[in-house]
Amino acid sequence: MDWNALSLSLKLSAITVAFLLPMGLIVGRFLAYHHFYGKSLLQAFLAIPLILPPTVLGYYLLVLLDGGSFLGHLLETLFGQSLVFSFEGLVIASIIFNLPFAIQPIQASFESIPREIREAAACCGLSPLKVLLKIELPLAWTGIVSAMVMTFAHTLGEFGIVLMVGGNIPEETKTLAISIYDKVQAFDNQAAGVMSAFLLLFSVMAISFTYLIAGRYQRHYA
Amino acid sequence: MDWNALSLSLKLSAITVAFLLPMGLIVGRFLAYHHFYGKSLLQAFLAIPLILPPTVLGYYLLVLLDGGSFLGHLLETLFGQSLVFSFEGLVIASIIFNLPFAIQPIQASFESIPREIREAAACCGLSPLKVLLKIELPLAWTGIVSAMVMTFAHTLGEFGIVLMVGGNIPEETKTLAISIYDKVQAFDNQAAGVMSAFLLLFSVMAISFTYLIAGRYQRHYA
């Protein structure tokens, strides 16, 4: 077991989740409650990470985030360091890659809150912020948890982008998935098997747990 | 533009969709209407392809499908040829990889048909098969279309597994995504860019179209 890679993966997943939680909430809630021209196009754009081969997406991210590009330069002066080949860069890539996994379930869970419940909250004198905190978040939480679990599991397994943007630097950007890949490449099937099994076990447990509580929830309120 | 790869990709996507349509319908409908012990575990297992790095998943598929393994041997005698490094093998890998993309939306769309509608159909004298054909399928079709579009787009872009199981054989297993990857590796950024742009354009159009009709549908019935 490559403990360094595991801890790095867990750290990356945790930080990605920490960033995507507020982003997913804001974007997901916005998409749930607003209708505008081009909304379906925007939703399609958010699904791009599902479609483009990760290595290719990784390459474009590398080009984009590198100090040579305008955006890259901007980010570099902002963060005081180059984002490619750094953990920070991985976090950004990981956030982009997980956007659809985080936003879609959150959007769906906000959409499923009846409009009248939110209106009733406003009629109870709650300001929009308080409606969010006291009514919407508690009612949407299973969707939010599901989004976070999926993002976490998915970041653990992501590999193509991480390899390209991160550069496979031990203790810095070499995640568990890359480590598994390396082991497979180096004919160390046993180590690869152990690590894959660990990854799978964790993910299956996380996801089945999510489905389980989602099912509970359905029975609870519906 | 690598037209061979494109036509191969389209063919692979089409065949994958053709196989996953009935499978998705059967499994998705079953999951929608039946509750059993361990259902959430099964659903989690179906999500595995989302989590394991594609190359790793591809490796395991390679080992599994290769004539050396028991299953591989069985399949080889069954198909009269080895499944690895063949288009047939790609189709199998692609089907496995796309299971969650096909099943989840179909399941959701069956779940959203009110029980009473199906009961009403039975009370109209329709046999279970006719209920499926005349009532359930037409009502679930947006979910089914969405599943198929996602599967199609996603197969177009899939790369790690295809590379591993297919062996990058031109006109047989070299898909568009691999072609893009090869061009990137060979520093032919222009060709890679053109092909990526094509893939993206197609996918975004397909997905936004899907979201659009899904939205229409919502407005239509809800």
Next chain:
Amino acid sequence: MPKTGLKLWLRQTHSIKLNIKLHCQNNEVLALVGPSGSGKTTVLRAIAGLYSVENGLIQCQQHCWLDTKKAINVASHQRAVGFVFQNYALFPHLSAQENVAVSLNHLSKNKRLKYAKSLLKKVHLEGLEKRYPMQLSGGQQQRVAVARALAREPKILLLDEPFSAVDQVTRRRLYKELIELRRSLSIPIILVTHDLNEATLLADRLCLLHHGVSLQSGSPAEVSTQPVSTQVAKLMDQPNIFTAKIVEQKPEKKITQLLWCGQIIEVGYRANYKVGQKICWMIPASDVILHRRRKSSKGERENPFTGKIVDYMLLGGYVTVSIEINQPLKTYLSMSVPLHVARRNELALGIFIGVSLLSDSIHLMPYESLRNEF
């Protein structure tokens, strides 16, 4: 009991508790009434084969649809039932005509649409055949659902609160249509409703359910005016239910006397009660007769009471008043009169009036303590 029509009993101890026995003859309308959650929909679903019960027997037109003892359980689509669901459950992707045509599975496609059209005409929907359910008003949807249920030439018609989603004016029209319809059908019709007026208006017989148990069956007037228990009386929305004591039995005069609120009430002779026995009795609000203000009429000798009006409600041309008979015991009699009668007799809050309780309308029931439970 005739062989045709519906015969049913259901018994279940787990999940939804059931203990129901009922029958419905051809060309009879049976109303299933009862509070929310009493199992009305469940009974219909069991008849249609959409709900499986532990123990039961369902026979319809000499066909056995369910017999748990013989392990017979005919599939839903093979029981010829016409089911109008509570919310109609129309197929949203099919036009009105196609919705009806679905039930005409046995005909060729061409005949199917033609016949569906003629059925829609029967329920006064000509010209709306091509509309989709969401383009139809509640009342129109209900008619499509009825046409669809009838298209199959069912052996029984099941209607689950068919009027709950339409407004009052439409509802009245639909009542008339149902009354016309049942004349042209010779099958049992089971109508679920939680509206007693509706049941009284439309049904030949009524079966009262409560917590999954059928408490009483009979004509609406019978169940309403001669309930077997105070529980039934309460569920039938009777306002005047009281306890009293039998004080005298005069078989020779065909009279039984009760003591209530310190006064004697005379009712028709009931042999099955003993002197001294505590009982419950009730009288419908419409059978409490107002004494005329100025001139007295012959009815006034019958069980006269006086009291103060403590509540006055005007409702659809009728006035319902509460009369305080005995202040310390908080005993109130409820009565209702047409508005013009109330005006002529100058009824108003606070005034004292005299009323008579019609002997024939007083109904005795076994004793039960009357709490005002919530």
Next chain:
Amino acid sequence: MPKTGLKLWLRQTHSIKLNIKLHCQNNEVLALVGPSGSGKTTVLRAIAGLYSVENGLIQCQQHCWLDTKKAINVASHQRAVGFVFQNYALFPHLSAQENVAVSLNHLSKNKRLKYAKSLLKKVHLEGLEKRYPMQLSGGQQQRVAVARALAREPKILLLDEPFSAVDQVTRRRLYKELIELRRSLSIPIILVTHDLNEATLLADRLCLLHHGVSLQSGSPAEVSTQPVSTQVAKLMDQPNIFTAKIVEQKPEKKITQLLWCGQIIEVGYRANYKVGQKICWMIPASDVILHRRRKSSKGERENPFTGKIVDYMLLGGYVTVSIEINQPLKTYLSMSVPLHVARRNELALGIFIGVSLLSDSIHLMPYESLRNEF
């Protein structure tokens, strides 16, 4: 018009068409009635600030909540409204007590729960504070919703079909509670309902909506017995609406005479109609008086008609009959009498009876052709 209470007008030509003007004083119950889709809920939502209208003015207790001309539009949570939603819209993740406490945002957490408990006691829900909405029956949920709406000490109370989801017996109890409640409140109460009986029973005034337009306002009796048009009369569920011609005006005798079905009807003098003019008239079913079988009474000279009973319906102690006045023209009069009266006079299908139309109850309206539209 007093400065307190609610004053409102709404006008809109796009999307949902609206043309509504209404007011409601403090301690007054205004019923908004109208068929499904007439805009009742929309009006409440506009008052609560949940729906934005094109043009409008909403003033409540001297606060201006909406004035499109001055671009004033106060946010929902800053308008002090108590809103009881059609399906209650309780927060499913909060207990009854917490649901109420949400409205007590201005108090400290401790006080909030205490006060919420006391409010639940007021609506007779002590002991159920810890239950979640799905563990409460429809009637209990409704009470929690009322308690929640009142917790805020609102400037107006909005009730959207608060009784539609509960069965009849519970409903009757809730009516009584609303009547008690309004005594203790000094704010306008707007009650949406599609049940005219409910409106009559509970409201001081009634406003009839149709396709987003307020057609008539007034006391329930007024709108019901003196509708401004046949459309209003039909929407108020009046069964006896007819066309006739003015044949004589006798101001000196305070009489106007109509010709209807070949007979003269005398009504109170109406100066605003000319002789020869076509008009529409109506009479409530309860104001058609039955001639006694054996003895005649003095009322019988008033507009007497005879006809055959062609329809007989028993409904909650009352009998409604249709009398065929003119067979070729298919003219039917509808009347209702208590069951005991019907029995005493031996009413039945097919027999001929005499009735009188009370002059004072006959109401004239501008002429409109009366089609039996669906």
Next chain:
Amino acid sequence: KNIPIIAAASSVKFALEEISQQFTKDHGLKVKFSFSSSGNLMRQIRHNSPFELFLSADETSVLKLHALGLTLDKGVQYARGRLVLFTAKKSPIKKDPQLTDVRQALDDGRLKRFAIANPDHAPYGVAAKQVLQKLNLWHDLQKRLVLGENVAQAAQFSSRHAVQAGIFAYSLALKMKPEYGSYLLLPETLHQPLRARMALLKSANETAKAFYKYLQHAKSRAIFEKNGFYPP
């Protein structure tokens, strides 16, 4: 915190890890590696990678970077790669340096699949292609080829039952467990020398430079050789 990161082709992974252990023992200095394909690494170096030393599996990548001015100098050749012909356990192909049985098997249908690394971008793929061209097998074999994304994948493929033979790096063949199959070293005359070149990058620190020197030391040469690389 002056541990340099060294970008190295996956093919030299085993050798480098051994050398770096020795290096740390001898000099007390540490280095880190980032393994990937030479192409990927070159791409990353062009986009501001933090690498200080680049060990390519070929020569052209280093020379291209030099032309772009990203290296300190033209660098040096540090090893010479060798190719093997590999046949899986139950393969019907007999190995010989001139691949005569491959030719035979191709004609009589015993050979269905032949694995090499992708000659479009993998150095060992290029060399394998040269071998096949030299032996006049390229044209006929082309339809039978399965291409690994890199040389390691070509090795993976070669060990599969479905593939009868493959050409890949000697270094990888040494790591392959005997139960997967056996190999035969191919003569260097069949292809252009697989010159593996390395160069210090602009940002190289002292440790990187020391390691660069150490790699040219006889000790390192020996380890390279043990791992299947011949001295330059």
